[in-house]
Amino acid sequence: MATKPITRNTVIPGFGPTLGYTVFYLSLIVLLPLSALVVKTASLTWPEFIATVAAPRVVASYKVTFGAALAAAGVNALFGLLVAWVLVRYSLPGKRLIDALVDLPFALPTAVAGITLSSVYAANGWLGSILEPRGIKVAFTPLGIFVAMTFIGLPFVVRTVQPVLEELEEEIEEAAACLGANRWQTFRRVLLPELLPALLTGFALAFARGVGEYGSIIFIAGNMPMVSEITPLLIITKLEQYDYAGATAIATVMLLFSFLMLLTVNLLQKWSRRHAAR
Amino acid sequence: MSGTSAKSVRTRTEPAPVRWLLIIVAFLFLGLFLFVPLAAVFAQALEKGWDAYLVAIREPDALAAVKLTLITAAVSVPVNLVFGVVAAWAIAKFEFRGKQLLITLIDLPFSVSPVISGLIYVLLFGLQGWLGPWLQAHDIKIIFAVPGIVLATVFVTFPFVARELIPLMEAQGKDEEEAAITLGASGFQTFWRVTIPNIKWGLLYGVILCNARAMGEFGAVSVVSGHIRGATNTIPLHVEILYNEYNYAAAFAVASLLALLALVTLVVKSFVEWRMRETS
Amino acid sequence: MSIEIVSVNKQFGSFTALNDVNLTVPSGELTALLGPSGSGKTTLLRIIAGLETPDAGSIRFDGEETTDRHVRERQVGFVFQHYALFRHMTVEENVAFGLTVKPRKERPSKKEVRERVHELLRLVQLEGLADRFPSQLSGGQRQRVALARALAVEPKVLLLDEPFGALDAKVRVELRRWLRRLHDEIHVTSVFVTHDQEEALEVADRIVVMNKGRIEQVGTPAEVYDQPANPFVFDFLGSVNLFHCRSEQGQARAAAPELSMGYVRSHDIEVERRQSDGAVEAEVRHIQAVGPAVRVELLVRGTGKTVEAELSRDGAERLALGLGETVYARPRKMQTFVADYQI
Numbered sequence: 078m079a080t081k082p083i084t085r086n087t088v089i090p091g092f093g094p095t096l097g098y099t100v101f102y103l104s105l106i107v108l109l110p111l112s113a114l115v116v117k118t119a120s121l122t123w124p125e126f127i128a129t130v131a132a133p134r135v136v137a138s139y140k141v142t143f144g145a146a147l148a149a150a151g152v153n154a155l156f157g158l159l160v161a162w163v164l165v166r167y168s169l170p171g172k173r174l175i176d177a178l179v180d181l182p183f184a185l186p187t188a189v190a191g192i193t194l195s196s197v198y199a200a201n202g203w204l205g206s207i208l209e210p211r212g213i214k215v216a217f218t219p220l221g222i223f224v225a226m227t228f229i230g231l232p233f234v235v236r237t238v239q240p241v242l243e244e245l246e247e248e249i250e251e252a253a254a255c256l257g258a259n260r261w262q263t264f265r266r267v268l269l270p271e272l273l274p275a276l277l278t279g280f281a282l283a284f285a286r287g288v289g290e291y292g293s294i295i296f297i298a299g300n301m302p303m304v305s306e307i308t309p310l311l312i313i314t315k316l317e318q319y320d321y322a323g324a325t326a327i328a329t330v331m332l333l334f335s336f337l338m339l340l341t342v343n344l345l346q347k348w349s350r351r352h353a354a355r
Numbered sequence: 356m357s358g359t360s361a362k363s364v365r366t367r368t369e370p371a372p373v374r375w376l377l378i379i380v381a382f383l384f385l386g387l388f389l390f391v392p393l394a395a396v397f398a399q400a401l402e403k404g405w406d407a408y409l410v411a412i413r414e415p416d417a418l419a420a421v422k423l424t425l426i427t428a429a430v431s432v433p434v435n436l437v438f439g440v441v442a443a444w445a446i447a448k449f450e451f452r453g454k455q456l457l458i459t460l461i462d463l464p465f466s467v468s469p470v471i472s473g474l475i476y477v478l479l480f481g482l483q484g485w486l487g488p489w490l491q492a493h494d495i496k497i498i499f500a501v502p503g504i505v506l507a508t509v510f511v512t513f514p515f516v517a518r519e520l521i522p523l524m525e526a527q528g529k530d531e532e533e534a535a536i537t538l539g540a541s542g543f544q545t546f547w548r549v550t551i552p553n554i555k556w557g558l559l560y561g562v563i564l565c566n567a568r569a570m571g572e573f574g575a576v577s578v579v580s581g582h583i584r585g586a587t588n589t590i591p592l593h594v595e596i597l598y599n600e601y602n603y604a605a606a607f608a609v610a611s612l613l614a615l616l617a618l619v620t621l622v623v624k625s626f627v628e629w630r631m632r633e634t635s
Numbered sequence: 636m637s638i639e640i641v642s643v644n645k646q647f648g649s650f651t652a653l654n655d656v657n658l659t660v661p662s663g664e665l666t667a668l669l670g671p672s673g674s675g676k677t678t679l680l681r682i683i684a685g686l687e688t689p690d691a692g693s694i695r696f697d698g699e700e701t702t703d704r705h706v707r708e709r710q711v712g713f714v715f716q717h718y719a720l721f722r723h724m725t726v727e728e729n730v731a732f733g734l735t736v737k738p739r740k741e742r743p744s745k746k747e748v749r750e751r752v753h754e755l756l757r758l759v760q761l762e763g764l765a766d767r768f769p770s771q772l773s774g775g776q777r778q779r780v781a782l783a784r785a786l787a788v789e790p791k792v793l794l795l796d797e798p799f800g801a802l803d804a805k806v807r808v809e810l811r812r813w814l815r816r817l818h819d820e821i822h823v824t825s826v827f828v829t830h831d832q833e834e835a836l837e838v839a840d841r842i843v844v845m846n847k848g849r850i851e852q853v854g855t856p857a858e859v860y861d862q863p864a865n866p867f868v869f870d871f872l873g874s875v876n877l878f879h880c881r882s883e884q885g886q887a888r889a890a891a892p893e894l895s896m897g898y899v900r901s902h903d904i905e906v907e908r909r910q911s912d913g914a915v916e917a918e919v920r921h922i923q924a925v926g927p928a929v930r931v932e933l934l935v936r937g938t939g940k941t942v943e944a945e946l947s948r949d950g951a952e953r954l955a956l957g958l959g960e961t962v963y964a965r966p967r968k969m970q971t972f973v974a975d976y977q978i
Contacts, residue, residue: 089532090542095445102438106510107463110475117478156384163381167374177625181389184617186571188591189610192598193392196399203395228388248719250367251686254706255713256733256788260369270723289468292573309470321483328471335466
């Protein structure tokens with residue numbers, strides 16, 4: 078891939094202008110502003126940088142953010158696989174409606190999701206009034222953060238696993254059955270390995286989304302420093318206190334994480350493409 | 356062959372009790388995390404009756420927020436639409452070095468936290484930013500003003516159209532365009548009469564998603580907006596303010612507009628998906 | 636083990652895939668289910684395997700009722716048309732799969748599994764490729780892995796769905812000869828589906844010709860080729876020419892003179908320069924050399940019908956035919972059927 082030379086031996090016009098505009102617009106809107114972040118961070122000395130990004134309150138926010146995002150992505154991996162399975166394999170009334178609604182967290186603005194989840198899980202809300210008397214406090218606790226992250230990450234696993242499940246050859250399951258495998262063995266040893274790249278991709282996407290999420294979480298989180306304060310909120314807090322350097326330093330850490338996840342997802346997709354090549 | 360099209364029931368499915376258990380668990384999960392919140396938006400919005408609902412969405416600050424949201428979408432959707440088509444043309448119709456990197460970079464705004472998407476513009480155009488002093492000297496306001504909101508929105512909606520079109524146009528190849536050119540069509544004629552009809556559903560799909568995000572973006576816009584009521588509040592920001600003022604009924608009334616937008620988006624999206632499946 | 640198929644019916648919606656099929660596959664034989672696509676041969680194979688359930692009728696293995704037994708417990712080896720190899724497993728893991736999913740009590744030890752797998756890979760001549768993944772193999776190699784995998788569980792019956800369908804012409808011929816030799820070695824009752832008459836004639840002990848969900852004829856390759864039971868079988872097993880039988884063929888007249896049709900294979904038509912008994916006058920329309928043979932298209936004078944004759948190269952050279960010349964075509968061997976079948 079990397080050694081492909083620039084080829085223009087095609088009759089289709091417009092290579093120069095379209096590529097030029099693409100690179101220009103990309104630089105203007107995405108790359109230049111992002112580089113501002115890096116440059117601003119570079120104005121800090123290394124000890125200053127470390128002191129900012131490793132302050133106890135910041136570290137506590139990493140723990141909450143990454144911990145909740147990991148748990149939410151895990152739950153979504155499990156249930157997303159289940160939902161994809163049910164939607165692909167079983168015939169149910171209203172299946173298409175449910176299938177369309179799975180994308181709701183993509184389409185619903187995060188602020189709406191935030192206030193809704195917070196009111197549903199509040200002590201007097203529909204679900205909160207059932208859960209709180211049983212000692213399960215969701216709203217304004219780290220558990221609330223997990224709930225919001227589960228909501229916004231819900232479509233990722235379903236949508237990455239679903240097409241792979243749809244395109245699985247019937248024959249491989251039949252082959253497994255002919256060879257004496259029971260349903261669980263067939264799932265465990267034949268189907269799951271086929272679905273694994275897609276499942277991991279979905280997990281990584283949901284995880285990355287959860288870590289960066291802001292709008293749907295701040296309403297339900299309670300935002301208690303050291304307890305239920307997420308990292309993106311901390312960036313905003315610093316910004317509101319005009320601590321631009323502090324905000325930028327923490328943002329850089331998160332950005333690095335985003336790059337890492339992007340790389341992971343790309344590798345996963347390369348893996349699944351190679352996997353798919355027969 | 357004759358038999359393989361009909362699914363054989365016994366080998367490819369689970370026993371009925373297992374099947375029902377899986378369906379029930381899946382529905383419980385979806386119900387808890389999807390259906391209940393969706394129903395709650397509308398239930399809360401109408402809690403104090405239709406009159407209160409209409410008052411809340413007709414209030415001047417709410418109308419100003421709607422107007423600003425529409426302006427934001429009206430700018431960011433077209434610019435990203437043009438970009439998406441141009442980028443997809445360059446990437447799908449030509450081979451060049453660094454193509455994969457370019458695709459990854461185009462996807463970048465998706466993996467950046469919305470808060471950071473807003474922050475970078477503050478760093479560029481804010482008072483302490485690179486261009487801040489110059490902008491102030493010339494009395495141009497970007498941050499805590501409409502241009503900042505539009506810029507942040509353009510950033511977060513940047514990849515939508517492009518990422519829809521690139522795989523679609525790559526899959527379609529370039530045979531038809533080459534045929535049109537050999538028949539004497541100009542580049543623009545080829546584009547309008549051959550390419551566009553082939554990608555129109557994909558284009559609509561990208562635009563729908565782009566628009567939904569543009570109208571609903573909260574985090575990035577929140578950083579650059581300054582929250583000035585009636586001036587720099589989009590609908591999601593207005594919802595936040597109402598909610599923080601404990602004006603729940605009004606907050607949910609305005610939020611229900613966005614929820615409706617989300618439902619319309621899903622309907623159009625399903626329709627477009629259905630059309631794409633039909634035509635392919 | 637013998638397989639008995641008794642009055643099996645299968646319907647897919649309004650399409651009748653199998654219509655009252657009765658068949659006995661003798662133990663240890665290699666049987667071909669031959670027919671055009673849509674003839675029900677794959678459905679029949681899948682019903683034998685238990686991948687499909689018949690609407691009516693029963694399947695018996697060695698006289699034992701098997702119809703309702705799950706495919707898992709039937710102990711059949713099935714080789715799929717596109718092999719259905721597990722692509723995330725190596726060749727060795729693929730072949731071992733059936734042994735490793737056995738209930739713990741019956742499962743052989745790791746060492747035994749390994750030995751068995753390598754023995755099978757030797758049998759299918761893939762010893763050196765145990766650690767490869769299916770994507771790293773050629774079509775013919777994948778086919779043999781699929782076969783080894785099916786044989787690993789020591790099936791009572793081996794079923795193969797278009798086993799050579801996805802291969803190049805050359806590999807296909809090599810592999811089918813190899814399969815024949817393999818069967819002579821292991822003698823497991825085998826049934827394979829094919830639409831290629833040449834393949835069936837070359838490989839099978841016995842051919843079951845199917846059409847539109849029914850069995851048209853069952854017999855050895857020689858029987859179905861030389862004594863086809865009806866026009867369909869005649870037609871499906873080779874190229875055919877039609878003669879109207881008002882001429883001197885005694886047996887034809889004895890049947891129903893007006894309705895009888897004479898069926899003659901191309902290579903059973905003698906082309907001569909002079910008139911002889913039973914020959915019809917024809918004009919040479921087209922001459923084409925195809926590999927070792929020469930195909931001559933003849934227009935029968937007075938009927939407007941064309942007849943195709945297949946000559947050897949030598950024969951064609953001796954005749955030195957030219958386009959437009961008049962020759963005499965005489966069927967060397969002809970079979971007559973009542974004309975209720977149209978080609």
